[in-house]
Amino acid sequence: DTGVSQNPRHKITKRGQNVTFRCDPISEHNRLYWYRQTLGQGPEFLTYFQNEAQLEKSRLLSDRFSAERPKGSFSTLEIQRTEQGDSAMYLCASSLGGRRNEQFFGPGTRLTVL
Amino acid sequence: DAKTTQPNSMESNEEEPVHLPCNHSTISGTDYIHWYRQLPSQGPEYVIHGLTSNVNNRMASLAIAEDRKSSTLILHRATLRDAAVYYCGTNFGNEKLTFGTGTRLTIIP
Numbered sequence: 001d002t003g004v005s006q007n008p009r010h011k012i013t014k015r016g017q018n019v020t021f022r023c024d025p026i027s028e029h030n031r032l033y034w035y036r037q038t039l040g041q042g043p044e045f046l047t048y049f050q051n052e053a054q055l056e057k058s059r060l061l062s063d064r065f066s067a068e069r070p071k072g073s074f075s076t077l078e079i080q081r082t083e084q085g086d087s088a089m090y091l092c093a094s095s096l097g098g099r100r101n102e103q104f105f106g107p108g109t110r111l112t113v114l
Numbered sequence: 115d116a117k118t119t120q121p122n123s124m125e126s127n128e129e130e131p132v133h134l135p136c137n138h139s140t141i142s143g144t145d146y147i148h149w150y151r152q153l154p155s156q157g158p159e160y161v162i163h164g165l166t167s168n169v170n171n172r173m174a175s176l177a178i179a180e181d182r183k184s185s186t187l188i189l190h191r192a193t194l195r196d197a198a199v200y201y202c203g204t205n206f207g208n209e210k211l212t213f214g215t216g217t218r219l220t221i222i223p
Contacts, residue, residue, distance in 0.1 A: 004157070031208055042201050042213030043158065056210065091157050097208045101146055105157030 002026075004106035006092050012112045013082055020078045021109045025094030032075050033103060034067055035091040036060065043091055049075060050097070082113045116141040116204040118214035125220045132189040134217055136202030139183045145206050147178060149187045151198040152216070158201060161187065197221045 005024045013019050025032050030051050035043035046065070047057045051072035061067075064082075069075040079086055089110050093103040119137045126132040138147065146165050150158035162169055162176045164185075169176040175188040189196055197220055203213040 033210065035211075040215070042203070042216050043211070045210035045212065048210055058210075093157075095208055101163060101205070101208055102148070102160045103211060104160060105150075107155075107157050 004092055004094055004104055006090075006106040006109050008109060009107060010110050010112075012114065014114050015084060016081055018078065018080045019082060019111065020076055021090055021092075021111075023075045023077070023092030023106060025074070025092070026104055029094035029096050029104070030072070031095040031097045031103075032069055033093040033095075034075070034077050035093065035105075037089040037091055037108070038087075046077075046090075079111075082111075084113045087111055087113045116145050116212060118202045118204060118212070120200075120202055120214045120217045122215070123218040123220065125222055126189075126192050127222050128194060129191055132192045132196070132219065134187040134189075134200050134202075134219065135184065136186070136214065137184050138202070138204055141182055141204055142206070143182075145204045147176065147182075147185050148203045148205065148211060149174070149176065150201045150203065150213075151196075152201065153198050161200070192219075192221050194221050194223065 007022045033048040034046040037043045049069040064080045067077045089108040091108045093105040095103045148163040149161040152158045164176045177186045199216040201213045201216045203211040205211045
């Protein structure tokens with residue numbers, strides 16, 4: 001069990017550029033979640049997958065955001081035409097599902113949009 | 115989604131018990147109560163969760179009020195490594211977690 005990994009850890013981009021983040025969950029975890037966290041706030045839910053199916057998307061997830069989990073393993077979160085308001089920590093978490101309800105978070109990707 | 119409210123900050127002396135409160139007055143009967151903690155530049159770390167009964171694990175205890183509108187995370191003997199932001203959250207089954215703004219816990223040596 002190597003934990004949830006996220007890449008890159010930091011990303012600085014200019015407004016209007018597209019960015020893509022990757023999350024590798026704990027193996028055998030069928031649930032994968034994306035959250036966003038801004039300074040001084042708790043994590044806010046963005047979307048989650050059970051295997052490859054995207055089950056829920058938050059209203060925070062505008063049309064510029066898209067997430068995939070093509071083979072039910074790793075996931076990507078893409079932001080198109082980034083805006084300064086997108087600057088935040090993007091967190092990925094995974095869980096085993098069933099009665100094992102706890103979510104295990106990765107270290108996050110810190111996005112700065114200039 | 116059940117909203118949670120927590121004090122912004124708390125202090126405790128090292129080696130003493132710490133009681134961190136959380137209000138979740140709009141919680142539904144099937145929502146779980148979760149606690150996570152977060153160190154600077156790290157992702158949240160799972161601490162404990164429960165539904166109705168009090169829960170104990172190696173890290174902490176969770177005391178849930180009988181009406182489930184509040185809960186308390188108990189660290190039995192605080193150490194300097196327990197200094198972190200503690201988040202209380204709720205979820206239904208394995209679905210999304212809804213967090214509050216957290217309590218920043220300072221441990222005084």
